[in-house]
Amino acid sequence: MNILYLLDLIGTAAFAASGAWVGVRKHMDLFGVLVLGVVTAVGGGTLRDLLLGDIPPFSLQDETYISIALAASLVVFANRRRFETFEKPLLYFDAIGLGTFLVIGTTKALEFQMGLLGAVLMGVMTGTAGGVLRDVLANQIPLILRREIYASACIAGGVLLVVLEQSGAGRTASALLAAGTVITVRLLAIRYEWGLPKS
Amino acid sequence: MNILYLLDLIGTAAFAASGAWVGVRKHMDLFGVLVLGVVTAVGGGTLRDLLLGDIPPFSLQDETYISIALAASLVVFANRRRFETFEKPLLYFDAIGLGTFLVIGTTKALEFQMGLLGAVLMGVMTGTAGGVLRDVLANQIPLILRREIYASACIAGGVLLVVLEQSGAGRTASALLAAGTVITVRLLAIRYEWGLPKS
């Protein structure tokens, strides 16, 4: 489980950095940048825990998450004049976070006796709701509702995970395959600019 | 209770369609349209359950709701070029949903020992919070905060329901009268363009 925890923290830092960067671009002050970083990093998992009834949520039970999110946001704020150089590599860490959050959320929902649809939903929410909250606070239509294969990568991984668990595959293998699927689809989508049909 | 469940599902589909339609008009992709449909349909009741402490909320306990919301949103997305023809009839189903949601929410809050003010609030929230979340995600000021007798129809029905229950009227009769009031006021408001005093 230690590798999953490590990936989780890496994803938390990457999500926080992306949130803090939106705060910088919206000309927020230091407090606003920190809030956007923390909300982006732990918002999805916190909402999941409220819905599953695991209260207080993970983010208040283990303060490592919020500490890392604050630190990552501070780093972004301090380096805000040369952040463009970090933007590209950050996408890779963000993809790692997306896959990890999906696996953690889906697995937890199954442990809490959710149905298969609910489990996939909770996994996707864990990966995406933080970014939605970030965009709502920044007063813009959430990016993932408009374009980019981001949630779709999550859904693919979540469905795969649920199918594998149902068919009796080992937990570790299922988790690795699902997370790998999310990360691969996400990176391919960035590379080839994939998108869903639009209105 | 079966008739109430049926009306609840009709309302869920109508609310989902209205949410999906906002997504289409905001040029969201398929995922965004589905999210707006589901959030509009189950957002109010889910928030109510979080506040009452009935966790996991109804939307995760009975996956019929989210399944129907997804199906209705898909239908809207697939017919998005000729949706205008559906807009008018949809208002009637939406009014049915509003009355049903109000009755379900108020009754549930009374069962959870809320006070009378709290019960009316929970009923109104069940009927309106999904639409508020929809508008927040679509980055517009929630429609019901600005105009239309929508929440007011809910409040009228909620107060009536609480008064009837307090005065010992039968549960079924009270529910029917309250839902009928909401639906009637709502449809009259559309017909005669009623509005509250504005700032």
Place this chain on the structure above:
Amino acid sequence: MNILYLLDLIGTAAFAASGAWVGVRKHMDLFGVLVLGVVTAVGGGTLRDLLLGDIPPFSLQDETYISIALAASLVVFANRRRFETFEKPLLYFDAIGLGTFLVIGTTKALEFQMGLLGAVLMGVMTGTAGGVLRDVLANQIPLILRREIYASACIAGGVLLVVLEQSGAGRTASALLAAGTVITVRLLAIRYEWGLPKS
């Protein structure tokens, strides 16, 4: 404790008035103005209670809060043409509310076994999340994410309170000192137009 309850109600009325005023300026109807008033007044504490697991939240357990928030919002709506004369004095009552909410939130989080970081966060959230929700509903970037020493006054008071409680100072003295710090910093910030570094 009675003085704390009184200050809490004063803060509730002041927060509701500020929320209702935003609703008026955004040309909302009466219902919208009431919603913004109530959400601003009880939103922060309600979110805190959901996260701590104290459900139903304070705002549904003691209906005094919502009643006062509704009354204050009605007063603002009725006097909306000459509200400018109230704006300046309202800032003082708002500062009292900020200090009181911070102390109540931080203390409650400590009682619920939160860590020190979590306790300060819950205190700051109690004081500020209502205003954030208000601005999200009014479709504007939350003011406290962009400027003004508002959250910072809260953080200073929260850290002071946690340090005092840890070092064994009396609960009443700690609460008074922390609330006084928030109020003083907030009023000085208004007077001298202090701000945090911006992006």
